[in-house]
Amino acid sequence: MVQTAHVTMLMKRRTILKQVGAAVVGAVANVGPAMAEPASADAPSRLPDALAPYLQNPAADGMTVCFLARGASGVRVCWAVAGGGPSETDATGVPIPGTPWTRWSARIAGLKPGSVVSYEVFYQTDGGIVRTPANRFKTLDPAAPGVRFAVFNDIHDQRATITALCRHFKPEDCDFVVFNGDMFNDPSAADGARKVFELWDFYIRLLGGGCRPILFVRGNHETRGGFKDRLNHLFQSPDLTPDQPPAEQLWRFDLTAGPAYLVFMDTGEDDGPETPEDSYKAPKFWQAYRRRDAGWLRDRLAAKPWGTRPWRIFVSHIPLHNPAGWFSIGSRDAWLPPLREAGISLMLAGHDHAWKVLPAGKEFSIAGKSGATDKPDCPVLIGGGPSMKEGTVILVDATRDKLTARMLDASGKPLHEFTTP
Numbered sequence: 001m002v003q004t005a006h007v008t009m010l011m012k013r014r015t016i017l018k019q020v021g022a023a024v025v026g027a028v029a030n031v032g033p034a035m036a037e038p039a040s041a042d043a044p045s046r047l048p049d050a051l052a053p054y055l056q057n058p059a060a061d062g063m064t065v066c067f068l069a070r071g072a073s074g075v076r077v078c079w080a081v082a083g084g085g086p087s088e089t090d091a092t093g094v095p096i097p098g099t100p101w102t103r104w105s106a107r108i109a110g111l112k113p114g115s116v117v118s119y120e121v122f123y124q125t126d127g128g129i130v131r132t133p134a135n136r137f138k139t140l141d142p143a144a145p146g147v148r149f150a151v152f153n154d155i156h157d158q159r160a161t162i163t164a165l166c167r168h169f170k171p172e173d174c175d176f177v178v179f180n181g182d183m184f185n186d187p188s189a190a191d192g193a194r195k196v197f198e199l200w201d202f203y204i205r206l207l208g209g210g211c212r213p214i215l216f217v218r219g220n221h222e223t224r225g226g227f228k229d230r231l232n233h234l235f236q237s238p239d240l241t242p243d244q245p246p247a248e249q250l251w252r253f254d255l256t257a258g259p260a261y262l263v264f265m266d267t268g269e270d271d272g273p274e275t276p277e278d279s280y281k282a283p284k285f286w287q288a289y290r291r292r293d294a295g296w297l298r299d300r301l302a303a304k305p306w307g308t309r310p311w312r313i314f315v316s317h318i319p320l321h322n323p324a325g326w327f328s329i330g331s332r333d334a335w336l337p338p339l340r341e342a343g344i345s346l347m348l349a350g351h352d353h354a355w356k357v358l359p360a361g362k363e364f365s366i367a368g369k370s371g372a373t374d375k376p377d378c379p380v381l382i383g384g385g386p387s388m389k390e391g392t393v394i395l396v397d398a399t400r401d402k403l404t405a406r407m408l409d410a411s412g413k414p415l416h417e418f419t420t421p
């Protein structure tokens with residue numbers, strides 16, 4: 001009896017794989033990426049029981065498909081490389097504590113660099129088997145002639161600002177999108193962290209997170225709020241796992257794409273040397289955290305993972321240099337020596353809320369610190385936010401010959417363009 005049920009189940013799975021496989025292969029061959037229903041800035045979403053799938057942890061040989069659902073089981077990803085037959089990967093579910101949600105994820109591995117992969121997620125509910133619209137992604141290609149990405153920071157939940165910024169570029173032109181901190185304003189655990197899931201659902205749909213990964217860098221406001229320690233259930237990067245307690249969360253990561261090497265560091269809270277030890281900003285915790293990450297950064301950069309790539313880009317939420325005084329002294333002191341040795345081409349940051357550009361080698365005074373000056377070795381672009389007036393998107397386009405970073409405001413006005421020939 002058990003055996004008969006098992007065989008019936010297997011046959012059912014095979015039929016589904018065949019049907020879904022045909023659709024997925026068709027999607028690779030014939031159509032562009034299916035987008036989930038577009039996001040609207042005006043109406044906070046009423047959450048369905050399953051959010052649109054999204055991509056995390058991109059690599060040259062793989063990608064993770066994530067899927068947030070309530071009441072789903074048997075979640076699988078059916079996928080096909082362009083020109084190839086269908087495959088299926090089971091997703092692993094991790095319940096997110098204090099919420100009704102489970103984060104399912106399936107690593108599609110063993111791919112070639114620059115592979116175009118079409119996929120659908122299918123899952124069991126009380127009403128039967130459900131499948132998501134076909135999506136399509138491309139793996140990173142370290143040998144590609146170029147790479148393009150968009151960077152947002154300090155949106156602080158303001159859907160109207162990021163919606164306006166998205167009118168001035170096409171997410172489909174980007175290999176990935178970077179969230180450089182304070183995109184979630186003090187993520188709340190109230191009501192099963194409802195606001196966090198609503199906002200993430202909105203961001204996925206706005207940016208087509210099922211077709212290009214959104215790389216998440218924490219800002220100081222993502223280290224606050226009742227849900228802060230569980231954000232590692234939503235996002236994935238090479239060393240980050242959902243079971244890590246706060247002090248052991250490994251948010252920093254790096255990657256190579258086309259002619260660029262990027263390293264993403266977690267500056268944590270915006271404490272400084274003057275922050276009292278008993279402050280909610282927990283300066284002792286964060287100093288130890290940054291020192292730990294400094295060891296990783298030093299070892300990583302010493303291995304020169306950029307190879308022959310001309311561009312090395314450093315990304316952090318809190319800038320390491322800032323004339324307004326809003327910079328992370330702890331991160332700067334711990335991280336600048338290995339960064340200087342590596343030779344960074346461009347630093348991208350946020351936190352300040354007023355956008356600014358610091359040219360390489362130009363000395364400036366630091367506000368509020370009498371006589372203190374600073375001078376970055378490379379250009380620093382600090383994006384603004386969250387108001388419509390201050391919000392920015394930074395569009396980076398790297399080819400072997402030049403690195404271009406354009407900063408636009410919500411009206412589409414170019415605020416700054418930086419090119420290194």
Ligand SMILES: [Fe+2]
Pocket residue numbers: 181182219220221317350351352
């Ligand atoms: Fe910030």
